[in-house]
Amino acid sequence: MQIKETIESLEKKFEVRDLNLFYGSFQALKNIDMDIYENKITALIGPSGCGKSTFLRTLNRMNDLINGVKIEGHITFDGKNIYGKDYDLIALRKKVGMVFQKPNPFPKSIYENIVYGPKIHGEKNRDVLDGIVERTLREVALWEEVKDRLHRPATGLSGGQQQRLCIARCLAVEPEVILMDEPTSALDPVATSKIEELLNTLSDKYTIVIVTHNMQQAGRVSDFTSFFLSGKVIESDKTEKIFSNPANKKTEDYITGRFG
Amino acid sequence: MTEKLKQRNQYKSIKNGVFYGIIGFLAAITLISLIVIVGYILINGLSHINWEFLSQEPRRMGKEGGIFSVIIGTIYITIVAMVIATPVGVAAAIYFNEYAKGGKVVSTIRFFTEILAGIPSIIFGLFGFAFFVVFLGMGWSVLSGGLTLSMMVLPTLVRATEESLKTVPMTYREGSLSLGASKWQTIIKVILPCCKSGILTGLILGIGRAVGETAAVMLTVGGSLKLPNTIFDSTRSMAVHLYMLASEGLSREKTYATAALLILMVLLINTAANFISRRLGN
Structure with missing residues (x-):
């Protein structure tokens, strides 16, 4: 009862209702209902191919890029249906940033990577841009490491640094939500723990949805966890609850490592 | 065993x-x-290339003097052709690769583009003559020739640009779009800069074909030995001049000097292109 009350007092950032997604004739997501709460970290877990990444990409409409994708149902973001006819896709993606599985800095300088977003949204003032670069690089704890080589190619950074740069690039457009698609799966343990620390500090200001293969990671960083299996959400709850006392047998089997 | x-x-x-x-x-x-x-x-x-040959205009049909006006004419025609062909070719490649993924229309257009690449240049010349020179009334001019050559180099340019667009990882497009960039911004600011050296390679191949083209140029630019002032003037390219000199037997020396200069020019363009594309690659 205690838990339920606190959940109800939280602000809902996304409300997903009856979401179905098809790749051609294959149904990848089945009747998804989910709430994503403001300034909390929501982890999406489940075995490969369960639809968790596909689901993540419905939240900023990244699936629009793929041919033959059909989506039914609706997702509201701050109360408005993002699949509605007149929804401004660019405004959505500005507010809902994304960090990808493999670090994908553009083949430009570190500085140019970060100011790319602000520039396309019309910011031209050099001082403002300089300020954004320093602020975001400090936020991702990369400033000290790169402040002397801001104009060198971003591709010269290590994998972990590149991923933090990508997070900084995402923060530069001042999003409200950050979607992360297995952001540490291509990184070594040290780089991974740095990103996890970062997630903790970021969750004060941002709503974060993270897809992860790594159950310990979900347990360590998230407030809420949703367990996906073959395109369905089996269980969504507070992370402690999911990991200590799951309601569903399948969830228990998965988190105790009996399959997946 | x-x-x-x-x-x-x-x-x-x-x-x-x-x-x-x-x-x-x-x-x-x-x-x-x-x-x-x-x-x-x-x-x-x-041994016959000297300052006089490079700086003087031809006299007595090219028997004497140099080939200054012809060099300028060649450069002029080539520039006009590339200025027309580059935006069209790059735009077509972007359309094929970024907008119209697959589909019957695209494969049909691509099929014809490929056929275009294999058509003998004299056919282009004939078309250019009938359409630009006569029908549109442009006369024998740098513009008629430039337009005709631009059609000839288009397939090469489209192909080279398309190939390099394909090498740009999908993750760059996703990264850009996820920041709220429009498709157009993504293409201009992220994708095309990655394709600089590929597009340049296509350009150079096109320039090579334009510089060396004879038949199509002869039919559309004509053979005037005067220095062209505007794009509406007739002129003569080095390849045409070479053909005239050789077929009329005007001067053995000037023929070989022109040929040697043509080879040097093509070599120079290729070397420069290699250099620039390596620079851009880094």
Whole structure:
């Protein structure tokens, strides 16, 4: 009862209702209902191919890029249906940033990577841009490491640094939500723990949805966890609850490592 | 048993050696014929290239004087052709690769683009003559020639641009779009900068074809030896001049000098292109 009350007092950032997604004739997501709460970290877990990444990409409409994708149902973001006819896709993606599985800095300088977003949204003032670069690089704890080589190619950074740069690039457009698609799966343990620390500090200001293969990671960083299996959400709850006392047998089997 | 194995090995190594010899011989023929042709032209031509040849206009139909107006004409025609072809070709490649993924229309257009690449240049010349020179009333002019050549180099340019667009990882597009960039911004600011060297390669191949083209240019630009002032003037390209000199037997010296200069020009363009594309690559 205690838990339920606190959940109800939280602000809902996304409300997903009856979401179905098809790749051609294959149904990848089945009747998804989910709430994503403001300034909390929501982890999406489940075995490969369960639809968790596909689901993540419905939240900023990244699936629009793929041919033959059909989506039914609706997702509201701050109360408005993002699949509605007149929804401004660019405004959505500005507010809902994304960090990808493999670090994908553009083949430009570190500085140019970060100011790319602000520039396309019309910011031209050099001082403002300089300020954004320093602020975001400090936020991702990369400033000290790169402040002397801001104009060198971003591709010269290590994998972990590149991923933090990508997070900084995402923060530069001042999003409200950050979607992360297995952001540490291509990184070594040290780089991974740095990103996890970062997630903790970021969750004060941002709503974060993270897809992860790594159950310990979900347990360590998230407030809420949703367990996906073959395109369905089996269980969504507070992370402690999911990991200590799951309601569903399948969830228990998965988190105790009996399959997946 | 071992005797047989030994024999087989011996046979194998002989076979290997023979094939190696044949391949090497054929490769040598390619190289040697190239060296002989280029060498022959250069030996006969280089000694007649001097300041007078480069800076003076032709006199007595090219029998005397230099080829200054012809060099300028060649550059002029090529520039006009590339200025027209580049935006069209790059835009077409972007359309094929970024917008119209797959589909019947695209494969049909692509099929015709490919056919365009294989059409003999004299056909382009004939079309250019009938359409630009006569029908549109442009007359023999740099513009008529430039337009005709631009159609000829289009397939090369489209193909090269498309190939390099394909090498840009999908993750760059996703990264850009996820930041709220429009598709157009993504193409202009992220994708095209990655394709600089690929597009440049296409350009150079196009320039090579334009500089060396004879038949199509003769039919559309004409053969005036005067220095062209505007794009509506007739002029003569080096390749056409070379053809005239050789076929009319006007001057052996000037013929070889022109040929040598043409080779040097193509070499220079290619070297410059290589240099620039390596610079851009880094």
